[in-house]
Amino acid sequence: MTRTRRPRGFDEADAVALFAARFGSGRTPDVRLGIGDDAAVLNPPPGRLVWTVDACVEGSHFERSLLSLEEVGWKSFQAAASDLAAMGAVPIAALSALELPRGFSRDELDDLATGQALAARSARCPIIGGNMARAEKLSVTTTLLGRAYAPLTRAAARAGQELWLVGEVGLAAAGFALLRSGKRARLSAAAGRCVRAWRRPEALLRRGQALVGRASAAIDVSDGLAGDVAHLGRESSVKVVIEEAELERSLAPELVTIATKLARPALHFALYGGEDYALLATGSAGRRPRFARRIGRVERGRGAFLESAGALSPLGAGFDHLSRPT
Amino acid sequence: MTRTRRPRGFDEADAVALFAARFGSGRTPDVRLGIGDDAAVLNPPPGRLVWTVDACVEGSHFERSLLSLEEVGWKSFQAAASDLAAMGAVPIAALSALELPRGFSRDELDDLATGQALAARSARCPIIGGNMARAEKLSVTTTLLGRAYAPLTRAAARAGQELWLVGEVGLAAAGFALLRSGKRARLSAAAGRCVRAWRRPEALLRRGQALVGRASAAIDVSDGLAGDVAHLGRESSVKVVIEEAELERSLAPELVTIATKLARPALHFALYGGEDYALLATGSAGRRPRFARRIGRVERGRGAFLESAGALSPLGAGFDHLSRPT
Numbered sequence: 320m321t322r323t324r325r326p327r328g329f330d331e332a333d334a335v336a337l338f339a340a341r342f343g344s345g346r347t348p349d350v351r352l353g354i355g356d357d358a359a360v361l362n363p364p365p366g367r368l369v370w371t372v373d374a375c376v377e378g379s380h381f382e383r384s385l386l387s388l389e390e391v392g393w394k395s396f397q398a399a400a401s402d403l404a405a406m407g408a409v410p411i412a413a414l415s416a417l418e419l420p421r422g423f424s425r426d427e428l429d430d431l432a433t434g435q436a437l438a439a440r441s442a443r444c445p446i447i448g449g450n451m452a453r454a455e456k457l458s459v460t461t462t463l464l465g466r467a468y469a470p471l472t473r474a475a476a477r478a479g480q481e482l483w484l485v486g487e488v489g490l491a492a493a494g495f496a497l498l499r500s501g502k503r504a505r506l507s508a509a510a511g512r513c514v515r516a517w518r519r520p521e522a523l524l525r526r527g528q529a530l531v532g533r534a535s536a537a538i539d540v541s542d543g544l545a546g547d548v549a550h551l552g553r554e555s556s557v558k559v560v561i562e563e564a565e566l567e568r569s570l571a572p573e574l575v576t577i578a579t580k581l582a583r584p585a586l587h588f589a590l591y592g593g594e595d596y597a598l599l600a601t602g603s604a605g606r607r608p609r610f611a612r613r614i615g616r617v618e619r620g621r622g623a624f625l626e627s628a629g630a631l632s633p634l635g636a637g638f639d640h641l642s643r644p645t
Numbered sequence: 646m647t648r649t650r651r652p653r654g655f656d657e658a659d660a661v662a663l664f665a666a667r668f669g670s671g672r673t674p675d676v677r678l679g680i681g682d683d684a685a686v687l688n689p690p691p692g693r694l695v696w697t698v699d700a701c702v703e704g705s706h707f708e709r710s711l712l713s714l715e716e717v718g719w720k721s722f723q724a725a726a727s728d729l730a731a732m733g734a735v736p737i738a739a740l741s742a743l744e745l746p747r748g749f750s751r752d753e754l755d756d757l758a759t760g761q762a763l764a765a766r767s768a769r770c771p772i773i774g775g776n777m778a779r780a781e782k783l784s785v786t787t788t789l790l791g792r793a794y795a796p797l798t799r800a801a802a803r804a805g806q807e808l809w810l811v812g813e814v815g816l817a818a819a820g821f822a823l824l825r826s827g828k829r830a831r832l833s834a835a836a837g838r839c840v841r842a843w844r845r846p847e848a849l850l851r852r853g854q855a856l857v858g859r860a861s862a863a864i865d866v867s868d869g870l871a872g873d874v875a876h877l878g879r880e881s882s883v884k885v886v887i888e889e890a891e892l893e894r895s896l897a898p899e900l901v902t903i904a905t906k907l908a909r910p911a912l913h914f915a916l917y918g919g920e921d922y923a924l925l926a927t928g929s930a931g932r933r934p935r936f937a938r939r940i941g942r943v944e945r946g947r948g949a950f951l952e953s954a955g956a957l958s959p960l961g962a963g964f965d966h967l968s969r970p971t
Contacts, residue, residue, distance in 0.1 A: 351693060352798060355880060357731040357865055358697035360796050363689030367677060371684035372698075372740045372776050372788055379779045405683040414698045416742075416786050450698050453705045455781050460742050462698055462788040470686050472678060539683055554681060 329425040334451060337425065341432040345445035349411050353447035361447075364411060364466035371402035371463050377420075377456040385498045388427055390518045392434025395459035397522045398541065400442045401596040404527030405539035406472070408465030410444030415461055418454035431459070442524055471530060471537040476555035476601035480535060482615035483607060484569055485526050485598040488544050489585060490516035492592020493577045500581060509573035510580075520596045526610055527598055533608055534600035545590045545634040547599055548615075549623035555601075558620030561634070563627040565614045566590075590625070590634065655751040660777060663751065667758040671771035675737050679773035687773075690737060690792035697728035697789050703746075703782040711824045714753055716844045718760025721785035723848045724867065726768045727922040730853030731865035732798070734791030736770030741787055744780035757785070768850055797856060797863040802881035802927035806861060808941035809933060810895055811852050811924040814870050815911060816842035818918020819903045826907060835899035836906075846922045852936055853924055859934055860926035871916045871960040873925055874941075875949035881927075884946030887916075887960070889953040891940045916951070916960065 329337075338354060345353035352360035375395035377383060386394070396413065403410055415435060419428070439446050444463065494513030506514070522539075530537055536555055540547045544561070552559040563586070570585050578585035601617050615626070624631040655663075664680060671679035678686035701721035703709060712720070722739070729736055741761060745754070765772050770789065820839030832840070848865075856863055862881055866873045870887070878885040889912070896911050904911035927943050941952070950957040 352796070356799050357728040357863075358695045358734070358791075358796075360732070360793075360798075361694040361696065363691075363694050363792075365689070368687040368689050368694075368790075369684045370687065370738075370740065370774075370790065372742045372774075372786070374742050374744060374776050374778045374786070376744055376778045376780045378781060402683040406686070408684070412696075414696065414788065416698045416700050416788075418700060418702055418784060448696075448698075450700050450786075452700045452702045452784075454702045454784060455704060458744060458780065458784065460698070460700070460776075460786045462740065462742075464694075464696065464790075465684075466689075467686075470678070470684075472686075473682050537683075 328423060329428065333425055334428065337429055338432060341436040342439065342446040345412065345447035347445060350445060350447050359412065359414065359448045361412060366466050366468035367470055369403055369406045369408035369465040369467050369470050371399055372460060373399035373402060374458060374460040376458045386518060388430035389434035391457070391459060392431040393438045393519060396435050396438035396461055397520050397596060399461035399463050400444065400522035400524060401539040401541060403463055403465040404522045404524045405537050405598055406465070406467055406470040407527050407531035407537065408467040408470060409528060410442050410524065411464045411466055413439060413444050413446045413461055413463045415446050415449035415459065417449065417451050418458040419451060420455060420457055421453065442522060467531065469531055471534055473536055473538050473551050473554035476536040476551055476557050476559070476617050478557055478617055478619040480601045480617045481604050481607060481613045482559055482561065482617060483534065483600045483602060483611035484614045485530070485600060485611050486523050486595065487571050488540055488595045488597050489574045489588035489592050490571055491520060491594040492588045493574050493581070496581055497577055502580065509576035512573040513577045517594060520594060522596050523598050529608055530598070530600050533606045534602040537598055537600040540595055540597040540599050542593045543591045544599065545623065549634060551599060551601070552621065552623045556621070558618040558622050558624065559615065560618060560624045560626050560631065561615040563625055569612050569614055654749060655754065659751055660754065663755055664758060667762040668765065668772040671738065671773035673771060676771060676773050685738065685740065685774045687738060692792050692794035693796055695729055695732045695734035695791040695793050695796050697725055698786060699725035699728060700784060700786040702784045712844060714756035715760035717783070717785060718757040719764045719845060722761050722764035722787055723846050723922060725787035725789050726770065726848035726850060727865040727867060729789055729791040730848045730850045731863050731924055732791070732793055732796040733853050733857035733863065734793040734796060735854060736768050736850065737790045737792055739765060739770050739772045739787055739789045741772050741775035741785065743775065743777045744784040745777060746781060746783055747779065768848060793857065795857055797860055799862055799864050799877050799880035802862040802877055802883050802885070802943050804883055804943055804945040806927045806943045807930050807933060807939045808885060808887065808943060809860065809926045809928060809937035810940045811856070811926060811937050812849050812921065813897050814866055814921045814923050815900045815914035815918050816897055817846060817920040818914045819900050819907070822907055823903055828906065835902035838899040839903045843920060846920060848922050849924050855934055856926050859932040860928040863924055863926040866921055866923040866925050868919045869917045870925065871949065875960060877925060878947065878949045882947070884944040884948050884950070885941065886944060886950045886952050886957065887941040889951055895938050895940055
């Protein structure tokens with residue numbers, strides 16, 4: 320860790336200086352040793368440790384024609400932070416493993432690190448080390464440590480509980496579809512909101528933390544509501560029903576506008592679009608926080624379903640970054 | 646985390662089942678929640694947390710023509726574990742972030758995971774989650790958490806102390822050079838040992854742990870003795886001198902044999918070859934463990950030098966994976 324393997328255009332000392340400038344010292348009461356040694360050293364937190372890793376890969380998760388390097392830095396960090404949000408955890412620190420293509424310049428590295436640093440600041444989570452390697456394509460892998468006294472899992476949804484949506488879904492996928500469609504000549508406010516949702520998502524860390532003690536189970540909606548509802552149901556051994564009318568009511572007007580423009584159902588983006596980093600949770604009606612919206616229910620049984628006009632239809636798979644044509 | 650993004654050839658359920666079969670449940674007294682949720686959950690250890698991330702990238706760290714997938718899995722894990730060894734830490738758990746090229750098959754994933762699992766077992770460090778993404782080239786990023794009451798750093802070498810080598814250097818680079826030279830028709834025992842050093846390195850975790858309380862500073866020799874000695878000197882603000890005669894005496898006879906065959910100085914492999922995952926440490930003569938060999942000394946001043954026949958020459962940069970032609 321923290322060993323920087325030098326691409327051309329800048330040397331190791333340059334990169335370390337740049338990271339130090341962008342990421343700061345990383346010193347918090349939890350962090351005893353940051354960038355510059357074989358590994359980082361931290362004080363163990365109270366409660367439990369919550370630990371995740373997530374990758375953002377050029378050609379799979381993004382194209383550089385659609386996302387600036389600063390946005391790549393921002394978004395890759397938020398995607399990892401969203402896993403902590405879903406556990407109700409408070410971030411402690413992050414490590415960043417970069418794969419940089421040949422010819423990646425110091426200025427490009429600076430843009431990328433700036434985006435990471437901004438996201439890290441928004442999450443109050445210092446980046447305290449990492450790794451650099453050369454590769455054919457740009458890739459940013461972020462590992463985050465957090466703490467939680469009672470982490471939320473996917474496995475504790477119970478029949479009789481409500482299904483809650485925290486945040487909004489569909490906007491990011493609509494924004495991405497819009498960018499790919501090339502229909503960007505006059506960027507309306509609605510288009511801007513959707514594109515921003517895709518480019519600048521923000522992990523719902525505080526809301527995730529506020530779900531602890533209220534929700535029974537939670538998951539982040541990174542790959543699409545349909546697929547993530549199915550995950551939740553499977554891990555909890557319950558049947559989960561999304562009520563179409565409730566989900567429709569939750570949709571942002573900007574999503575509806577852009578879906579119409581793209582001649583696709585808004586509900587499609589909401590169910591099968593990914594990368595919004597909303598949260599899905601379950602809990603008793605009486606414990607639902609004001610920021611959570613009821614969009615369905617948990618029943619005995621198995622499977623994930625959409626209820627439309629009283630009829631249940633099984634929900635297909637979620638959004639898959641790997642099969643997406645880019 | 647633990648979200649598996651599905652490449653063709655196997656689906657998410659296949660991959661999760663495969664990881665579960667290869668990695669086991671990952672349950673130890675430290676691990677409260679493993680593969681299958683948004684993040685892993687652990688009990689905080691006593692002492693300090695030591696945390697690293699390391700990547701092994703096709704085309705940069707390896708070519709699949711020279712390294713089997715099982716070896717890629719093994720080696721990528723050991724490279725990350727070596728960072729913990731250098732800190733004197735005991736591994737707790739690992740997460741594995743895979744980037745898989747299109748067409749990567751279930752059997753290939755199995756080979757890779759088998760190598761990771763074998764390495765994890767050798768390090769007594771369960772793999773408890775990770776991430777999968779599609780990419781152009783294969784890449785394995787491993788993040789490890791460990792614990793140590795008094796982690797060794799690079800910054801505590803002091804003038805008057807000895808420079809110690811733990812393990813052997815140069816063998817892996819000689820093995821790699823041999824593989825690339827194509828001179829493999831009759832694999833001698835010496836060749837076999839060098840090739841094995843490159844393909845199957847093993848992090849010196851137990852020796853690293855045994856350095857705690859004896860060594861003042863430590864670093865792993867992943868990028869070459871010359872460069873890593875320079876890192877140690879810089880972080881400790883001291884001058885480090887490698888005594889050529891002592892280093893020569895430490896060289897494995899197999900390295901000398903293969904270097905001769907390749908018509909290159911054995912010392913070159915020892916100083917500038919990487920990937921042996923030996924450890925370099927400093928400490929007082931009286932505290933040197935039997936498994937550590939004195940190869941030089943620490944003095945007041947700055948810089949890293951090689952002393953040959955009484956004359957000092959500055960040591961150049963270490964081995965650089967990024968600039969290596971592959």
